Amino acid sequence: MLRIQNWDGNFFENKIYFEPIRLRDMQMIAKYSFIVHKSINHLDLSLREFSSMREKRKVLVPLLFCAADPAFSKKFVCTAEACRKMMVLERRWLYSLHLDLPHGRENDFISLNENEVINCWQPKTICFNELFVNSSIYQWSLRRFMGEALDRSGMQVDSVRRQMALMKRVLDVTKFERHSLEERILNFLYLNCTDPDMVKEFLLILDFNSWVLRDPKQNMLDYLLYYAYRSRFNLKLNDKEGILVNKCFFKSQYRNVELLLKYQNAPFYYDHDYSCVLSNWQRRDIPNDWYPEYIDAPLLKGLMSKRRYLLWLQVFHSYAVRNQYSYCGRTVSNTLLLLWRSLPDSYFTLEELLRAYEDVPKNHKIIQEVYKFYEEAMDKDLISDKPRLLQQYCRTSIRRLLSYNLQLPYGIAQLGLPPKLKVFLTLEK
Numbered sequence: 001m002l003r004i005q006n007w008d009g010n011f012f013e014n015k016i017y018f019e020p021i022r023l024r025d026m027q028m029i030a031k032y033s034f035i036v037h038k039s040i041n042h043l044d045l046s047l048r049e050f051s052s053m054r055e056k057r058k059v060l061v062p063l064l065f066c067a068a069d070p071a072f073s074k075k076f077v078c079t080a081e082a083c084r085k086m087m088v089l090e091r092r093w094l095y096s097l098h099l100d101l102p103h104g105r106e107n108d109f110i111s112l113n114e115n116e117v118i119n120c121w122q123p124k125t126i127c128f129n130e131l132f133v134n135s136s137i138y139q140w141s142l143r144r145f146m147g148e149a150l151d152r153s154g155m156q157v158d159s160v161r162r163q164m165a166l167m168k169r170v171l172d173v174t175k176f177e178r179h180s181l182e183e184r185i186l187n188f189l190y191l192n193c194t195d196p197d198m199v200k201e202f203l204l205i206l207d208f209n210s211w212v213l214r215d216p217k218q219n220m221l222d223y224l225l226y227y228a229y230r231s232r233f234n235l236k237l238n239d240k241e242g243i244l245v246n247k248c249f250f251k252s253q254y255r256n257v258e259l260l261l262k263y264q265n266a267p268f269y270y271d272h273d274y275s276c277v278l279s280n281w282q283r284r285d286i287p288n289d290w291y292p293e294y295i296d297a298p299l300l301k302g303l304m305s306k307r308r309y310l311l312w313l314q315v316f317h318s319y320a321v322r323n324q325y326s327y328c329g330r331t332v333s334n335t336l337l338l339l340w341r342s343l344p345d346s347y348f349t350l351e352e353l354l355r356a357y358e359d360v361p362k363n364h365k366i367i368q369e370v371y372k373f374y375e376e377a378m379d380k381d382l383i384s385d386k387p388r389l390l391q392q393y394c395r396t397s398i399r400r401l402l403s404y405n406l407q408l409p410y411g412i413a414q415l416g417l418p419p420k421l422k423v424f425l426t427l428e429k
Contacts, residue, residue, distance in 0.1 A: 146167065149163065163185070164185065164202055165201070167205045171205065174207060175207055175210045182205065186202065186220065186224075190223050196230035199223075199224065199227035199230075208235055209244055209247075212244055212253075212260075213244075213248070213251065215251075215256070221256060225259060225263045228263075233406075244260055245267035246310075248260065249317070250314075250317060254331050255331070257338070261338050262409050263408050264408060265399050265408070266396060295363075301359075303355070304356060308345070311345060312353070314339070315336065315348065315370060315373075318332045318336045318377065319369070333376065337381070342396065342399065342427060344388060344393055347382050350371045353370075412426060
């Protein structure tokens with residue numbers, strides 16, 4: 001019977017708990033592979049269990065696999081039992097009492113599991129049962145290896161092309177990070193590549209959505225969008241998993257919104273957008289005197305659809321940003337205008353908004369101020385109390401078809417329309 005104390009002070013009896021051992025880097029994996037190798041000959045065994053480590057009785061798990069001294073690390077040879085001794089220090093109780101665990105209570109070293117969880121806690125015991133390896137270790141090591149290969153090659157076009165082909169085969173598309181391998185390749189392509197097919201191969205290994213949300217340089221975003229158009233590569237900007245226009249708008253990346261609207265149709269609005277918007281829009285960034293009480297009242301009472309309410313949040317967000325950052329006020333207004341030129345929805349009216357908040361009279365003053373900003377942003381496009389013009393519905397339909405066929409914006413010139421209508425389709429008027 002084992003009596004083991006858990007983290008909360010309770011004792012468990014008549015149970016055996018197993019501690020998972022996690023391999024955290026390629027050094028650990030290489031040494032684990034050596035330990036379980038079946039062809040260890042007598043020369044290896046002649047080095048005894050600990051080799052140069054045999055005089056060091058107090059060895060910690062990190063030192064066991066990742067010695068700071070390179071010579072110390074290279075000479076180290078270990079048997080499976082010695083590895084158990086050092087990984088699970090509590091096993092000394094067994095050896096001091098000349099005891100063995102019952103047969104079948106623990107696995108051998110050959111059983112290896114993949115585990116995506118990096119931080120995992122289990123109570124320490126004397127049983128060595130499961131060995132885990134983090135699957136991200138392979139990806140991280142391969143990325144480092146490829147980066148070193150690019151350094152040695154001097155970032156030539158052919159070597160970059162080969163590395164991208166290898167990345168496409170063996171690496172997963174991951175969330176974009178600064179100073180990553182993808183960023184190095186993108187910087188190289190932007191300065192040296194005008195081949196649409198090569199840029200298309202790069203887009204296959206880039207998490208485009210997460211890259212855009214890191215607020216990249218505008219010229220690089222335009223570069224990728226242009227060559228995606230040239231290669232007829234579908235970036236799937238309107239997929240449910242990545243509605244970039246909405247996300248960029250509420251992250252105040254207005255220049256990104258303008259570029260995205262140049263190459264795609266108006267953003268779709270799904271039901272899940274509502275929760276996504278509220279998670280991106282931080283109320284703490286907005287002073288209380290700008291924030292209407294019970295702003296979601298129209299949605300909760302069914303006076304606005306989710307789509308309509310999302311559009312209202314966009315208007316209010318633009319107003320709040322304009323008040324906080326006056327230097328970007330014109331940019332916010334222009335972006336809001338472009339967004340509404342790409343939509344078929346009817347404009348908001350002051351009567352509609354006041355009626356939606358009639359149970360919250362304290363909001364009427366702030367709503368009137370927001371609506372005044374909305375009127376100014378819409379410039380001369382705003383026509384209250386009326387549906388949108390037939391010309392607007394035609395614009396949204398044509399842009400939707402061009403976007404579906406990956407022909408925005410340069411396909412507009414091939415429609416044979418008068419110059420005035422071409423400008424209209426590009427949302428400039």
